[in-house]
Amino acid sequence: MxxxxxxxxxxxxxxxxxxxxxxxxxxxxxxxxxxxxxxxxxxxxxxxxxxxxxxxxxxxxxxxxxxxxxxxxxxxxxxxxxxxxxxxxxxxxxxxxxxxxxxxxxxCGHSDFMLESVKGEKLSAYRDTSGVDPETFKRVLGGIDRGTLKGIRDYALLLLLWSNALRRSEVSKASIADFDPVAKTLRIFGKGRGNNSEIVSLGTGTVTAIEAWLEARGEHDPDKALFVSVNPGYKDGRLCTQAIYNIVSDRCKDAGITKVMSPHRIRHSSITAALEATGGDVRRVQKLSRHSSLNTLLIYDDNRKNHQGEVTDLLDSLV
CATH class of the missing domain: 1.10.150 (DNA polymerase; domain 1)
Structure with missing residues (x-):
């Protein structure tokens, strides 16, 4: 074939x-x-x-x-x-x-069998929701040289990923027309939603960072990608998901983080930090994460609290 x-x-x-x-x-x-x-x-x-x-x-x-x-x-x-x-x-x-x-x-009538009886491997969803705390992420942002075009872009990109717990595909698909600095919103096309979009609110710092990136880039065509390459030969090409992964990985390594970091690890970090900041208000944080099931947020919250570790310490003290 x-x-x-x-x-x-x-x-x-x-x-x-x-x-x-x-x-x-x-x-x-x-x-x-x-x-x-x-x-x-x-x-x-x-x-x-x-x-x-x-x-x-x-x-x-x-x-x-x-x-x-x-x-x-x-x-x-x-x-x-x-x-x-x-x-x-x-x-x-x-x-x-x-x-x-x-x-x-x-x-379509091209075969006479189905494969429902073939079962996949069992997975433990969201076993590891660990990431980095806000202070560590501040160090990542603080290490970016915002005197360069690449630095201005990377700062805006990482701040958007952190503040809105976005997936890298959602950032990659975003165009300039999707960004509304006045309303402080971004239109995204979320996972599993096809052509259906949704509007997310942005923080003031994120809006300022994206505006600075667009101004430094000198591009305001609404049909252009929100985040693009600044490398010669690929300049102005939409950042693909792998490029976004590489930016996150490289910036976190530059900040001295030894843990393997990715856009999704930043998402984990953001959700965990949001639960910490809201005292475990899973319903409010669900609006940020956009998980369809509240049970997913409960897994994050349980991992954050480490109930297993508390019970282990209790048993350890009994003998």
Whole structure:
């Protein structure tokens, strides 16, 4: 199977149906086009390619199996991933890609099986919500030279991540038109919300920092990205999620933080700091984090309080 599939701008399937001798690359492309996120399309395509390459088979042969053969093949593949020591989250993502493709093929009449009985690895959600405290993050911000264009940008970027507990994808997608300095708001496109946007309020310091970045950059076209590269050759290109990750990682290392830091670790830090500042008011902090379930905030709060450590100290003192 080739990796240079045409995934975009394909004709609507009912105008150009898959022939009886199935064009399996077309089936794969049509399935990938049902995924709204370009990142998801890229990752899922790679996952399917790895699956077929690792087992030495082709897409058509796989989807033409009966349900018993398909279950055996995918279960064996899962076992090989476990043996290789891949993380549970990675294994589950690869299985999710395979199961999604199979479900699509089944509903289109290209295969005769589903894979509901193939189970993923059990995960402990939000086991580690640790990050850094506000004083440590102040040190990160204080170490940025705001006399340079890169420094002005990085300061605004990190302050936005901290003050609003945003995900890096939400920052990457933001354009200048989404920023309203008068209303002190930013329109974001959150995780799992497709084209549906939401408005978040910004702190005064964050608004000032973003305005300083736009002024230093000299760009006010509303269609341009809010945060862009300042490197020669990539200047004015929208910052991708990996670039945002690298900025966070590098700035935290420069501040002497030995813990591996990422945009999501800053998000953890912000949520934990918000719970500390509000005395554990999970309902208020839920508005900041935008978690759909209040139970997720309770996990953060429990980790913050370290009830397990308190009980361990109590038992330790009894003997």
């Amino acid at each position: 080739t990796s240079n599939l045409v995934l975009i701008n394909s004709k609507v399937s009912h105008l150009s149906p898959v022939p009886l001798s199935t064009d399996w690359e077309r089936v794969l492309a049509d399935w990938l086009n049902t995924k709204r996120s370009p990142h998801t399309r890229r990752v899922y395509q790679k996952d399917i390619e790895n699956f077929l390459a690792d087992l030495g088979t082709e897409l058509g042969k796989f989807l033409s199996l009966d349900r018993h053969g398909a279950y055996a093949l995918v279960s064996r593949y899962k076992g090989e991933l476990v043996t290789k020591g891949l993380k549970s989250a990675t294994i589950n993502r690869r299985l999710a890609a395979i199961k999604s493709l199979v479900a699509f093929s089944y509903n």
